[in-house]
Amino acid sequence: MTGKDVPGLIEAKDSIPAGTKINVTFLGNEDLDMRVAAAKAVKELGFVPVPHISARRLQSQGQLEEFLERLQEVGATEHVFAVGGDPAKPEGPYPDSLSVIRSGILQKYGVREVSIAGYPEGHPDISDDVLWRHLEDKSAALKEQGLDAVILTQFAFDTEPVMAWIREVRAKGIDTQIRIGTPGPAGVKRLLAFARRFGVGANAMIVKKYGFSLTNLMGTAGPDRFVTDLAALLAEEPTSGRVGLHFYTFGGLLATSNWAREFTAAQS
Template sequence: MATRIRPATNRAASLELIQDFSLEMTGKDITALTEAKDHIPPRTRINITFLGNEDLEMRVAAARMVRDLGFVPVPHISARRLKSREQLEEFLGRLQEVGASEHVLVVGGDPATPEGPYEDSLAIIRSGVLQQFGVREVGIGGYPEGHPDIPQETLWRALEDKTAALAEQDLGASILTQFSFDTDPVADWIDAVRARGINAPIRVGTPGPAGIKRLLGFARRFGVGANAMIVKKYGFSLTNLMGDAGPDRFVNDLAAVLAEHTPGPQPHIGGRIGLHFYTFGGLSATADWVRQFVSEQG
């Protein structure tokens, strides 16, 4: 998929932001990962989703392949999809066997009602199970544009509680945000995170290059803002959804905003801020876009 890369206003900042980016795959994407491997930098973090239509073997096989290809696996754990503590222990045990348990991302998950003993990601963090299987760093979710089903106050309290619980258990923390098309709420949210004294690294969710219709479909599904002004700002057309779109405007604009904050008592100062690409258009398309972006900004 070819997308035209727009020049950055601050090339150094854009290159800094995209350094050490991470990617996302499902358990069904092993073939796609194998095809894209030569275009992905070694030691890139690759998140493996925990979907309801995938099973243990698929998730573990994907994590093993990520590790075998020289990347860093970050398996997801969906709290409300787990039917028992034993199921959590089995999953983590299998991940440890294939060398893929050091980094995980813990999310609540889609089911409104828990299928087992874990009502949310905090319950898993507080269970003490993670450390038993070699977990060293835990990713947690962040929502710069809010969540369609959760009040903002609840989201902030959860973020504070989870980072505090991870610190108490001597586990590393990182924050992965829902994807966005608009830099303004992302930058404001990062300010608010740092103002609360949360200095964990943040990976800003970024939609990888894909068809416009597909991108907007995912935005509606996940409650992400994609109003007419944002669509126009980032080069989409609501009257013509047949084209493709890349995230270069979003990446360049976010980099420029973050670069405006100079060293000192600024809310942005804290852990590293990087990018996580949701690969809606495929792993190869996203990896190729990153290579082209770095080449043209360098």
């Protein structure tokens, strides 16, 4: 959710299981008060807030500490997501999430678990070599500092690169829990636009496998086929370790939570 999504969270609260992790983004057009208010709402409604820390948007160490202090005041620092962020040039002393992790500041404010980014289909602006090196370095740094870790990935439409990437993560000796990014149900045109923006493969073959109707771009699509196929592939590979899902709620919190509830009920 974003800082603006508190009304949507309140609307969806009865559809979301208590204790669910809900990430709160760190957008450039939202301020400190909005981010903290959103994290506070998540906590007060019985969920687990996971505030984002956008390294390249931080203008100083003081700004990072102020953010963490405010989050700690509302009980929202145990889980955070450290990510590089969008600006082409860092606005302060943190060029990437690894520098935030290595600062040692997170523990001062009660952080116990740090989510870090994973990119099964690569990143449009970062080479694969750099992505893998940073994933290994961040995993090692968190382990050295006694912090729990979760790898949270970009969203995906195709199970094949996701499974290949999971195998590579495990081959590198990283046994951290992985949460595969999955778009909640949303308009097809909207999902394809996000895919282009984030460098996610969305050619005709892939979107057909996902379940899109290319003849009805005005329609909506959910991740039913992707989730079902991914679960089947993971069941065939016990060495995949702990793998779960993270939903990107492009179509809204209520639509995503309703989909998850109905899908789970159908499986059981």
